[in-house]
Amino acid sequence: MNMHAPAGTSLIADLRPEARNAPESGIVEVVNHGRLKPGLIPLWVGEGDLPTPDFIVRAANQSLADGETFYTWQRGIPELREALARYHSALYGRPFAMDRFYVTGSGMQSVQIAVRLIAGVGDELIIPTPAWPNFAAAMGIAGANPVCVPMQFKDGRFTLDLEKLEAAISPRTRAFVINSPANPTGWTATRDELAAILAIARKHGIWIIADEIYARFVYDGSPRAASFHDVMEQEDRILFVQTFSKNWAMTGWRVGWIEVPPAFGQIVENLIQYSTSGSPVFVQRAAIAALEEGEPFVAQQIARATEGRRIVAEGLKATNRVELQAPDGAFYQFFSVDGWTDSRKLAIELVDTANVGLAPGTAFGPGGETGLRFCFARKASDLREAVARLQKALAG
């Protein structure tokens, strides 16, 4: 045995293959390469540069001062579930009941629970790609198989071919995973597209896992993107995975929610019980403040992203080495660079040469291999500087 290998190396072979083979995040790999580099502008992960606003932090402080440090409702405190119902009612323009909403320890945990609800060993879930890699990885750990449907890239835009989506269905298919507005592509489904996807799912009796976490980040002046909420019936097979991370700058809080048919309440509670056993009350109080007092902050976030989107799209176009359109939604610019096909290598090179951290398209599955993801939820001066550095590096 290699004396320099970490203790226990030989034990790895005795782990469950689905655990052993869970992929290292292709984003984290680049982050770990550059995390400590002085002056680096980090645009690789899906978070903005603003810390959580004070009114949210204060709600957590107050809860802690009140001694809310005990176990609580596994499914979330009723006050937060009620606040979620009110938030949805306002955003989607019709009444929602609190028993559709369950608090989770992150959007990621919502995904994990959604996958566990419907898919096990050998089941298939269909994902348009490039996509957030954690969907496929969560499926893999559960023993299920992600089936990727590469989107079309033309004239700098991604589109989803619904015939290809339907053609990917097999007898083992359990769900479509639909992320709109999409990370990393910015693809944003129209209401008609969502209705068409739902019709296909209904026809085949499969589920939809709907990730609409970027719904507020659209750039056509609408208050939100089209949603499955606009086209569904109460009893449709749709599981919504959601997070407080993006709208309210709460990435570090690890709190989200899952929206399911109300009859699933006890089952979702059990899955929460046996994975993290609930979320801290003080974090949930902060989440309530976000929902109830957060609209001005959300508006500010969207305004910043709108400006960021323009700076990045214009700046990258000016290099004459990239093909792109500014995205319809979310807060990422996905683009390829002429002459580069290995985006992992390019992302690491740009850490070294431009001191800019981008996420490599290789992390997002088939159809994204040559691209880079640039998060523009950041202050304009940083974005201008990052664009200038990239212009220089790509010219060099």
Place this chain on the structure above:
Amino acid sequence: MNMHAPAGTSLIADLRPEARNAPESGIVEVVNHGRLKPGLIPLWVGEGDLPTPDFIVRAANQSLADGETFYTWQRGIPELREALARYHSALYGRPFAMDRFYVTGSGMQSVQIAVRLIAGVGDELIIPTPAWPNFAAAMGIAGANPVCVPMQFKDGRFTLDLEKLEAAISPRTRAFVINSPANPTGWTATRDELAAILAIARKHGIWIIADEIYARFVYDGSPRAASFHDVMEQEDRILFVQTFSKNWAMTGWRVGWIEVPPAFGQIVENLIQYSTSGSPVFVQRAAIAALEEGEPFVAQQIARATEGRRIVAEGLKATNRVELQAPDGAFYQFFSVDGWTDSRKLAIELVDTANVGLAPGTAFGPGGETGLRFCFARKASDLREAVARLQKALAG
């Protein structure tokens, strides 16, 4: 279809059986029965009555004030992992490296990760029972089968028959789950017993999932219970699941750790990434404060539990209707009541008649059906009152 059933009831049949059939916690069922009852003394869950101490809360508040609200290291911030290594070095009297320690979103999540590391569909894990029910439930959701080995109850004490433990091993066995000091029984393995269990595991090439979260709560004057750390080699197949909940009154914070062979680092990181993607930095700062400044508080907790243990054992013995010995470790008194065999019914009855909340033994698997679990990590006056109420109810 029943018009009064919650929306989506018919969809339940379309969920994955392992999710659909995950058991409702038998403890939560009783808690939900009595949660809002005025004046009830809640002794049903495994937490004390003290809120988290100020020095821990302050560390979280400071971190929030410093704007530590962003994504962080999936495996935990280095400062906390170093603090864990120092804590273990001090407690077990030999050096530990930080790369054995990974921060999780609760002891429960540590269990989930441990199970996923080693067991999948059809695999077996052997658990001495009565036991904390979440072990078996987490296995079930992963498609693995818990194999219960009932402990012997004699003269008010539980003992573990190591021949029975070994006899339960099959070709599908992946691990023993050993909880010492044990919830709910108080059983506390001697160093010799741990060495014998480890020898059996080594002989059969199986793992041990070691839950030693109550290690500090022993009543023979020792600073801690015997540990697998005392008898293991670095490369033994042992996964330790741990939590900040009990020692530092942090049940509501949802933070724990898992200790594994260092070679597993990337694999554990991946499993964290794809389940909750890490823990809040401000929670981790609080955890550091707990480890570094928490010894006086831990001593206070143990002193309270020592007094509580005496009050409860003496008070219940005085009813002349129970058979029990004060437990060697943990902070639960497990006892049966003459004439009662259905502890679920008895626990609900005692909510109604004594206004005392106890956990029913039915929640803890084979061997515990007739018992009740009484958590004595609580102030003496409450315990005296609870005992008096139980004396009256059991006499009636």
